[in-house]
Amino acid sequence: MKKRSLGFWEIWNMSFGFLGIQMGFALQNANVSRIFQTLGAEIEDIPILWVAAPLTGLIVQPIIGYFSDRTWHPKLGRRRPYFLVGAILASLALFIMPNSPMLWFAAGMLWIMDASINVSMEPFRAFVGDNLPDHQLTKGFAMQSFFIGTGAYVASRLPEFMTFIGVSNTAPEGVIPDTVKYSFYVGGFAFLIAVLWTVFKSKEYSPEEIEAFEASKAEADFNKEKKSSAWFSENGQRHLIRGVLIFLIGLIATFAVYHFGLKKDLYVLTLGLISLGGLALIISGLFQKGGRFDNGFVTIMNDFQTMPKVMKQLAWVQFFSWFALFSMWIYTTGAVTEHIYGTVDTTSDAYNTGANQVGTMFANYNLVAALVAFLLPLLAKKTSRKFTHFLALTAGGFGLISIYFISTPSVFMLEWLPMIGVGIAWASILSVPYAMLSGSLPASKMGYFMGVFNFFIVIPQLVAASILGFLVSSFFENQPVYALLVGGGSMILAGLLSLGVSDNAKVIIDE
Template identity: 35%
Template sequence: MNMLKKPNLSFWQIFNMNVGFLGIQFSFGLQQTAINPVFLFLGAPEDMLPILNIAGPVTGLVVQPIIGAISDKTWSPRWGRRKPFFLIGAIIGSLCLFAFPLSPALWFAVGLLWILDVGNNMAMEPYRAFVGDKLPEKQLSLGYQMQSLFVGAGIVLANASIFLFQDWFGGDSVTDVVGTIPKWLYYSFFIGSLLSVATILWSVLKTPEIPPSDKELSEINMHKALPFLERFKMPFIEISKAVKEMPSFMWKLSVVYLFQWYALFVYWQFITPLFRTTMGYDLSEAAAQAAKMSTTYNIATIVVALMLVPLTLKYGGKKIYAASLLGTGLALLSIPYITDPIYVLIPMILFGIGWAAMMGIPYTMVSKIVPQERRGVYMGILNMMIVIPMGIETLTFGPIFKNLLGGNSINAMLFAGVFFIISAILALRLNVSKEENKVSNF
């Protein structure tokens, strides 16, 4: 493998590199907490929430691996390799966030979600590869846990804005009116629209990309010289080849992700309905309480994200990751039985530790075992492992919720908790083979 030696970066260089994740995750924070309430405000029934969220899995499955493969074969002395893609994605996401609260009908909001997800996925995948491109192996853990910190920070700001703006500007709008999105919800989307572009620009301007090696540049130029049809087919060929040659570690991780991300999608979709069931809240109050839950666990993520770096070095990523998944499962199992709006925030500390691990540790482990010149496509495939369980959930959980769980959001939350515990057990199987170690030590 022809690789350039990567210099160590300072803490603030790694910080600046990851600032763009703040805007991306503000957008994802709104998707987690505000999009489903918007659908409900526009008249969607609860059992339709899973299928209405299918945009995320489908666009992630299609966009991220393709963008990853294309960015692997891209280089511009002026714009770099990964940065053009996450800048374009941020602009698309920004426009959609601005328009979202102005949706006149449910179909319009669902359509915007599809476009928003395309933009977010276009920004997300190259960003994961960007960090791996820049950092030497010994700094990968810090780089990805710094991303985890900004994941928490972006979602905290998104969700805090929801309940703060409701408190400041809600007025009489806390009474639910089907077909109407309350005005206080507009402001969070407008702020997200601004942050999406501003934070990405910060990282783009502050962080130069490492030029490709002579061998990589030769391959890139050969790719550019191909006829258009051949270049069009190349990402699909690269993805297919990478899947066939995928390390066994990633196959094991895909099984963990099946249960982990299925459970996360259930949580995000049914935390707002849960508070309508357990606390008797109206929809506005339930949405605000869900935002407080998300704010709490993401504050915990910010606090512990960098603390996980020395812990993973001492005990190994596998053990810390499995323990965090177990803690998340226990948190979800306890939430339905806590009816106090303050005390119910306590389990979110465990959830936040788990979220910090989920957003950092798997990326660190995978980045160490995949070839440098194919990091983009493998990060895209890693995302496929996220969105496929989400897609399965959107297609299957509506009938499960309605027919097996009695249409009860309490049972939905317990279901998600059990799935997290299963994922924790499966995470204990995440061992790197001797052949994969050879790649990481090359």
């Protein structure tokens, strides 16, 4: 039994929800730093305030993926219940976020908003893998890239459009401008409507059909744990030893941050990532040694340990790609307003004009991504997916670096030239790694592994949030434009690493 090939409009309908999801995500990326600064955040403190977003994804996505693999609703199916719940919560958060009365409230709302967006977004990746045959995977993810680019373009231009129609773009100190507020309201409505379209216009294969597909691909052995109790006991011992070592390293590094008076952002890395990662391994080890290995937590930890080779190789590519993206999302507003407009006064017309121009820059790279989304599969067919990804990431890296050399806010030099490269990279980041990965995953664990793959999106963001503020304040004299140089170099490195991925797919796009 094989999955049937879907028509253009079927792929369109199953991907349409990403239009709304990305509108919410783009409003968050382009405006949250502006909201934080308006509410009194210092430039070096912005990364730590952003940490809620990736930390939420680290926790939420594998859990949602794990449970969506095991969900079946007679009317809504397997993934669509999560689309719907996430869309409702995210829309409410988008309405509330721009009305934050103080900084701590805005930071908390970012946490809630990002968690809600993740509940909707994670199953969408698995949705494509569930419904499409292997030869249509690249086309399916390219369609998602198109909607992501389109939605983000529209959302990023909303504050500028609001200014054009006469909505006030400035406000008293500590008050978020109306252009931002109304943009978030529009994004909230669009998020809900787009996801509802996919929920009601798409269908899913039943668990019985998924099982038949797996059997036809000789994947059934992967789906059931056949390991002995002795294996779990030995593996638990390995987890215990590694966990204790990692936990101690995290504690020592945390003490060093405290003892030497280093920037507190580094606690996210030492105490948050390293120590908690070690603690998770310790708990997994204790469970397995105690014979309690038949639970979701142990399954998640062991599947993470035994993930496919392609996934391990792509992990490094994703790490440096998303480190670069996070540096761009955090620091472009500060870089443009200070490096090019020469101001840090959030109440000034120059600052808010520059902040709007950042929204235009983000809109432009998403427009480029939407336009090239369907060209990347064609290039991949002529060359390879990994070479296509290398070219795209290299273009993005040079695009970020070029911002340092721009001195005037001209439309072409600032709004377009750097963003063409970034847009090409963004289109590839959103499609090519997922197409390479999906073909190597079992359908019964598609949601979980897509959630785990998100680790390699989230962890670099947490690393960026913990060290970029330290680098900017300690080495770059609080000039955020240097963070973009670091990001550009990181993206070029990701491109080089992509050449080493073992992607041997012969069929890239259906004829």
